[in-house]
Amino acid sequence: MEYDGADFDLDRTFMRESAELERFVHELAEQGADRWAARSKWRTGYNATSVQALSGPGDDGRIEGVVYAHGHYARFREHGTRYNKAEHVMRDFIRDIEG
Template structure:
């Protein structure tokens, strides 16, 4: 059996499908919720300064971004000279895909 890929619309689906966008946005919202819950549980701060957005990236495909703002959010990811980084978002990405190489996107 020969496969003919002409007419394949996978690229169009990744950049135009509302189903792909809603699924990706749901994953991003789960990550934002994970951040908010862990922040509130540890300190009570930054639980309301988290949001998920989904839009077209430079490649034209859907991309989701989780924004966690504030000084506390920054040191949770990057650390300071006094505190080690907690890598909240890295942990969330590993929970979605344990094999993901988060240092080389």
């Protein structure tokens, strides 16, 4: 018996159209947004209310989650400046998720 992968559609059904995966990705993004809000408010008082979690199909159609932190100091919290050390809030969160 030979395997025929012509009807293999796991990528389409799971990575692009799965409501369960989209809910899971959104939950992870919300946890990242909560972590950003807690860490940035603790350090600076800024950006605690200007954070939101989004999820849905990306440019290639695959489901992705995004933590959108906007505000005057959002970029500097993650990347730092010549005066302030970077906090790496999201990089640390992604590292914790990936284990």
